[in-house]
Amino acid sequence: MTKQEIIESLKGGLIVSCQTEPKDCIHEDGRTVVTMAKAAKWGGAVAIRSNSPEQVKAIHEAVDLPIIGLDKIYYDTMDRVIMTPTIEHAKALWEAGARIIALEATDQLNHLGVPTRNLIPEIKKELPEAIIFADVDTVENAIEAAKLGADFVAPTLAGYTKATAYITEPPAYREVAEMCRAVDVPVIMEGHVYDPESAMKSLYLGCYAVVVGSAITRPHFIVKRFTDLLNKFPKDSNWRDDERAWQGPITKLEK
Numbered sequence: 001m002t003k004q005e006i007i008e009s010l011k012g013g014l015i016v017s018c019q020t021e022p023k024d025c026i027h028e029d030g031r032t033v034v035t036m037a038k039a040a041k042w043g044g045a046v047a048i049r050s051n052s053p054e055q056v057k058a059i060h061e062a063v064d065l066p067i068i069g070l071d072k073i074y075y076d077t078m079d080r081v082i083m084t085p086t087i088e089h090a091k092a093l094w095e096a097g098a099r100i101i102a103l104e105a106t107d108q109l110n111h112l113g114v115p116t117r118n119l120i121p122e123i124k125k126e127l128p129e130a131i132i133f134a135d136v137d138t139v140e141n142a143i144e145a146a147k148l149g150a151d152f153v154a155p156t157l158a159g160y161t162k163a164t165a166y167i168t169e170p171p172a173y174r175e176v177a178e179m180c181r182a183v184d185v186p187v188i189m190e191g192h193v194y195d196p197e198s199a200m201k202s203l204y205l206g207c208y209a210v211v212v213g214s215a216i217t218r219p220h221f222i223v224k225r226f227t228d229l230l231n232k233f234p235k236d237s238n239w240r241d242d243e244r245a246w247q248g249p250i251t252k253l254e255k
């Protein structure tokens, strides 16, 4: 498929995020994501989102759907994960079969002290055929990412950054609605979409497509939602904290 054909194939569709980390109880040998991706295709998903060249490659070899690839890297000099921090990470995802490259595209600084979004022009230059998926937190960062040439923007990081810590009841519908009005590239909803109605709401607000992860591919989190409620929300257990905790030192550790 050409770049334009891939972009069009996502319109109005469901993208399923299939990711596991070694510490996840469902990780097994790292191939659970392939089973997840097969299930996503069977169910009618239009694309897969996955983390790391290894998981992208495994899915690419088994499932004929476009893949949005990202690489979550934790530097021991930083207190957070960066999604696809460098051009080398982007190239490895491309080599693995991802035709859409997702990256953090905010004003937050990366491990080298430059805003993460500065990678957009570099990807455009080095991988001109790649479709760029900008993961942002705020409307302002969505606007900047679009200006730099992102093909898609998504509020993936809304609620996960200092600037958006005020978002206590995701999904970030208000923010995404504003993004849809503010940028002239397609906005894809991503983050805390837990049921078909929320996906529909996102399309109604103007989104081009919807990414769903945990509600489909993290069954342990789904179980937790049930047990938390059945146990009357124990003080020391909060599903949002669980998801945030999950953002800790994962994937590859690089200095």
Ligand SMILES: CC(=O)N[C@H](C=O)[C@@H](O)[C@H](O)[C@H](O)COP(=O)(O)O
Residues within 6 Å of the ligand: 017, 019, 049, 070, 156, 157, 160, 190, 191, 192, 193, 211, 212, 213, 214, 215, 247
């Ligand atoms: C913030 C972050 O690191 N998000 C990651 C990005 O790839 C994934 O862990 C999420 O599962 C994905 O964004 C989909 O969101 P949700 O799982 O809420 O449907």
